[in-house]
Amino acid sequence: MAKFTQDKFEGGLWMYGDDTGIPENAYQWLICGRTRNGSIVPVAQNVELTTAPAGLKQGLTTLGNIWILFVAGHAYYQLFGTTAWIQIGSFSMSTTADKLYSQAVPASTMNFKKTLASSGNANQDMQIFPSSIIAGTPSGLVVQDGTNQPWFIYINESSSLPVARLCKTYAQWKNEEASNAREYVPIGTFMMYMNQKLFIVTRDKRAIMQSVSGRPMDFMVNVDSGGKKNIVESRGDALTTSFTFDYEPITGIYPSSITDTFIYTTASSTRLVALNYTRTIFDEPTYQLAAPEIAIGGVNEKSVIEVLGDTVIIDRENVASFNSTRQLKVESKNTIFSKMLTILLEGIKQTNRVCIGKYDDYVLVSIQTTFGPVIAIFDSIQNVWVSVDITSVVQVKEFAVISTDTSKQIYCITYDNKVFYLYGSEDETESCMLRTRAFNREDALLEHKTQQLKLTFAGGSMTDLCRVTEYVDEEVSWSKEQELRYRSEGIKYPVQPPVVSIDQVMQSPVTFTNPTGLTGRKIHYIIVWTGSASL
Secondary structure (H helix, E strand, O other), X not given: OOOOOOOOOOOEEOOOOOHHHOOOOEEOEEEOEEOOOOOOEEOEOOEEOOOOOOOOEEEEEEEOOEEEEEEOOEEEEEEOOOOOOEEOOOOOOOOOOOOOEEEEEOOOOOOEEEEEOOOOOOOOOXXXXXXXXXXXXXXXXXXXXXXXXXXXXXXXXXXXXXXXEEOOOOOOOOOOOOOOOOOEOOOOOOEEEEOOEEEEEOOOOOOEEEOEOOEOOEOOOXXXXXXXXXXXXXXXXXXXXXXXXXXXXXXXXXXXXXXXEEEEEEOOOEEEEEEEEEEEEOOEEEEEEOOOOEOOOOOOOOOEEEEOOEEEEEOOOOEEEEEHHHHHOOOOOOEOOOHHHHHHHOOOOOOOOOEEEEEOOEEEEEEEEOOEEEEEEEEOOOOEEEEEEOOOOOOEEEXXXXXXXXXXXXXXXXXXXXXXEOOOOOOOEOOEEEEOOOEEOOOOOOOEOOOXXXXXXXXXXXOOEEEEEEEEOOEEEEEEEEEOOEEEOOOOOOOOOOOOOOOEEEOOOEEEEOOOOOOEOEEEEEEEEOOOOEO
């Protein structure tokens, strides 16, 4: 009689190829579990934040240790560690826009007067006057809705709480030294901050506008020899120094791991774009393609993230990846990052309702699958897909993370207008489900059957249950449920009255027997258990 043992799970999910070829340290799939400590541990349940303001959830982000939530055109904040949502003053944007886009920017650093060196060609150098100090702009969040003038949320110095004001327009920009005089932020959509510059994608998502270096809230790049703007806005606004690389709408822009380079995506392609500081205009960089076009596209502005030096992209067909450094050296290759999720993604087309984020060295990928909407979990420490989380959280619109010296939390908003504290329950865990690899004899023609199945659990509570269903050659053979039994722990020295032990430990192993089960070539099990016990 053959004996099979599995006590390692670091091989992760393996949904590719025949299940008899799954390595001994892997499994076909796992729902709502993690494997980092050598066993399978159920995840804590998500907590819906029912006190969040009602209405269309348009965005979620953080400002320091404060959560910022956008609902139906208004902004609300919640201090870390509290539960109340407080509306931010006069902030008011589109009540119907599906998303509000936000980007954190630092305080300005290049606070000197800047003029064109001469009245001639704009490619000539600019003049900087170190003795002419201008008032800079503070750090905070720039918020866009694609229709209205953007807002700026920042921390009030006296109250240490968030407040908001409108960003200044082209008409309000002044060639003066007063506070915020040199502020001009155009209307746009999603944004990116890199190289001390704020980049904003235009309303029609066809071009990218750029700020002055060192002044992320000053888009008056186009100035004359006196440092003045053009009287006619259409001849001097941010569009006059914008750039584009494709006839398709832009779906996302992201900083890359390569210096002076960023990632530019459309629905069907991805490009690496380099900032050229040798050939400048108004002393700002020009832009050029740094590598051949990559034939995968980003679904939306939340569909790209960097994982272990590679860029991971959710496109219409799969979750793909490429290495920016190799791409820069004209090694034009991309790989199917989601290969081990093949069964889940077969025949599925991703819509724009996808999102990708990071938390605790895990990558969380909210996508549509044959199981429905899920969050697929990639462990960047073990470098494998480990779980598919199927919970009340479906179709994530945006993730947001706060990390302090003592705690780390991840929130999300969903397309059904809910707010969740992910994995936030202190008492309840999700039901965990494991589908094992298929066990077969070395000689694949030999049949076998289960005599005993022993499962070793640790931890948990007295109310935990475990159900095992056996499949033989893909046919249900038997299904049984057991309580995860406990025994009293031994009383430790010194013994003092009362001497009755109240500590319970898991009785291990839990054994399932069924001599009437089917006989066949390959056998696998689906194991489902409730509670916090680890397998």
